[in-house]
Amino acid sequence: MPLNFSTRHLDAFLALAEMRHFTRAAERCHLSQSAFSQLIRRLEDAAGTRLFDRDTRNVALTPEGERFAEAARRLAADVESAFADLREHAARRKGRVALAALPSLAAGWLPPVIAEYRRRHPGIAVELFDPLADRCLELVRLGRADFALTAPGPDLTEFDTRRLYSDRFHLVCRRDHPLARRRSVRAADLAGCELIHLARTTSVRQHLEPVLRPLQLKSSGLEVEQLATVAGLTASGLGVSVVPELTLFQFRRPDLVAIPVAEPDLERPILIVQRKGRSLSVAAQGMLELVEARLARRPRGAR
Amino acid sequence: MPLNFSTRHLDAFLALAEMRHFTRAAERCHLSQSAFSQLIRRLEDAAGTRLFDRDTRNVALTPEGERFAEAARRLAADVESAFADLREHAARRKGRVALAALPSLAAGWLPPVIAEYRRRHPGIAVELFDPLADRCLELVRLGRADFALTAPGPDLTEFDTRRLYSDRFHLVCRRDHPLARRRSVRAADLAGCELIHLARTTSVRQHLEPVLRPLQLKSSGLEVEQLATVAGLTASGLGVSVVPELTLFQFRRPDLVAIPVAEPDLERPILIVQRKGRSLSVAAQGMLELVEARLARRPRGAR
């Protein structure tokens, strides 16, 4: 006789095992005494043996009942904890979210978002990676990151992507540079400038290259990995640089100025990238919503 | 929304997690696809979060679903094993029975019963204690033994007892003894005999004492604990002894004879003793039934 064993059976069994009294155990379970009796009876039928010895005066567990009681207590606790765990994740009181973001985002724009998230959901562990674009995608592909905020890579077909934002480029130069007083510049204006480059592995460089290559600019020969190095080199008058708006926080110093580059094709889209067809965890979904909300409130440069 | 979480929910969830296909998972669960869909929906309501991502083409676990799946697999296995364990005990394929029996029973009459039991139920562990009567009761009181086969002790009110059998006494003497050719003897016939006694702690002695004391028999001064010693002493012509029928197997030697003592008050009841109000385990119940069956087939001396 296959029983659809349920938490009600568990609760009833445990109540009776504890109370040793049908009527009172039935009350605790909010059942009539009759229904309760049937419940126990069906459980015993499924068990294939009596679990309680009872006459009209006494109720006690049989040896088999004792044995089952141990399992039943564990089961009840396990069911309870499984659902509690689920609800805690659903309520974002517990969980984990891992995201990857380009260094420029990770250093400047993202931290306040993460701080806000942690404030709202102190129980959730936040993991942040700040590698270059290729590795961002890799982390998402491996499932190490729930989603990434990064620039387009070579092969995005295996991901679900959404454009969050489009980052415009700025010329950064010393305050005493000939272009320093312009309100905006065009790519052509850069002719004659020595350019300090970021490494070719960076998304910044990859987006700059198609636009600047035709201009045959003089190269400074300097090609570094860190934006802070670019800032230092530029401040020392060794050249100028062209960087996305989101990285400008690295260049906010009295001796440097940043000037928008008015060039329609020169922009670096920032995408939300996640695994195709897989939904985000509740925790990650919350982070994503906060990212989008922050962007909506600060649409500078958004398209 | 409190769900009456049941094995059906578990099975459905696990089937869908494995199949990633509602229709096929529903078939495995012997449900219509519609009913199956509702089942999952209710489960998700109770969980407070989606467990599956699905559109008409793909079904996959959400991160929360993955987490729940681990717990669900454990739960399903635990429920299954708890019931399997119960059924194995009920079917006497598994379990344990402990019994205590007087040495005379444990040595002679009981072993074939235990052997038969083990043959029938090889999965059940049988534990046997063979102490004197007091300790037999003690073992039952402590729950170390499921039941005891023993003689009446001083305080039986705390136990449930049932008379199994009544053991009649026999005179044991050498073949060359004056009484050796009698077909039966009375207590009075023992006048002038030197009696070899068992220790006062034995139930044999305790039952003999009230009957033999008035006869003022000569004492041999020998008072030992083991029946085998009594046999040796008797065979050497140091005296005679009076022992219950169940112990006669110790005295089956060519130089000794055993003669029934025809004395209405001289008998030693053998009781089944168990804890009051507590039922026996299925395993122990089986042993008890075998004991009674064996007795019914061999009613020699039964009342």
Added chain:
DNA sequence: GTCAATTACGTTCTCCGTAAGGATG
């Protein structure tokens, strides 16, 4: 257009409660 999940709705069946029955101290 097809396949698959969801929704709608009528039906079935399980399970509950009221009430009578029975056993035990």
Added chain:
DNA sequence: CATCCTTACGGAGAACGTAATTGAC
């Protein structure tokens, strides 16, 4: 005889199945 578990029976609600609907590819 009072207490308390069990059985009987009628009804409410949950769950199921058929079928129509929606949605994705």
